[in-house]
Amino acid sequence: xxxxxxxxxxxxxxxxxxxxxxxxxxxxxxxxxxxxxxxxxxxxxxxxxxxxxxxxxxxxxxxxxxxxxxxxxxxxxxxxxxxxxxxxxxxxxxxxxxxxxxxxxxxx
Amino acid sequence: xxxxxxxxxxxxxxxxxxxxxxxxxxxxxxxxxxxxxxxxxxxxxxxxxxxxxxxxxxxxxxxxxxxxxxxxxxxxxxxxxxxxxxxxxxxxxxxxxxxxxxxxxxxxxxxxxxxxxxxx
Numbered sequence: 549x550x551x552x553x554x555x556x557x558x559x560x561x562x563x564x565x566x567x568x569x570x571x572x573x574x575x576x577x578x579x580x581x582x583x584x585x586x587x588x589x590x591x592x593x594x595x596x597x598x599x600x601x602x603x604x605x606x607x608x609x610x611x612x613x614x615x616x617x618x619x620x621x622x623x624x625x626x627x628x629x630x631x632x633x634x635x636x637x638x639x640x641x642x643x644x645x646x647x648x649x650x651x652x653x654x655x656x
Numbered sequence: 657x658x659x660x661x662x663x664x665x666x667x668x669x670x671x672x673x674x675x676x677x678x679x680x681x682x683x684x685x686x687x688x689x690x691x692x693x694x695x696x697x698x699x700x701x702x703x704x705x706x707x708x709x710x711x712x713x714x715x716x717x718x719x720x721x722x723x724x725x726x727x728x729x730x731x732x733x734x735x736x737x738x739x740x741x742x743x744x745x746x747x748x749x750x751x752x753x754x755x756x757x758x759x760x761x762x763x764x765x766x767x768x769x770x771x772x773x774x775x776x
Contacts, residue, residue: 581760581761581762583762583763585701585763587701591768592751592766592767592768592769593693593701593751593763593766594766595756595762595763595764598756598760598762598764604756604764605764636700636701638701638703638762640760640761640762643715643761644703644717644718645703645706645761646703647700647701647702647703648700649700650700650701
């Protein structure tokens with residue numbers, strides 16, 4: 549099973565600042581199978597990024613993804629009030645299709 | 657746009673059974689693979705099971721293999737999760753989620769979730 553680790557656990561930032569979230573895997577897998585999701589309290593997750601760097605339908609371009617091998621990054625260029633949430637990475641190359649533990653982006 | 661609505665969550669005793677349903681509002685339901693993903697209270701996401709568009713291929717997480725069964729009815733536009741031998745650790749919100757494209761296991765549409773509580 550591929551274990552995903554996300555850092556930091558919590559990120560305290562102000563609106564307008566840049567957020568950089570990291571996802572590290574326990575073994576190499578194809579970057580074509582790395583996704584990022586956003587989840588707000590009481591809501592279902594929402595797909596942001598697939599294939600490590602492709603924005604899902606309707607996702608603003610302030611969200612970008614990068615990385616390969618075992619190290620991946622989600623960047624939010626300028627935080628909007630609605631971006632404060634928990635972010636999960638997921639690998640879907642090998643079953644079981646595992647998620648990271650999440651990074652909470654909170655208002656500073 | 658696809659909409660997914662789960663139902664069937666309830667309070668059940670350890671060792672009991674429950675069947676979850678997910679109704680999809682989409683014209684070509686059989687084109688899409690479907691999954692169940694769960695989230696224990698205050699915890700992260702855990703993929704549970706997958707079923708292909710035709711229903712011919714299914715996968716399960718090790719934690720539920722042999723106890724849960726995924727199925728679908730492409731006439732009724734629904735996917736189901738039969739859960740047997742339930743354990744305390746199965747307590748979670750269960751989401752159905754649509755595969756983004758054929759053969760891919762990322763999820764571009766999610767239901768609102770249904771809560772399963774396993775407790776005596």
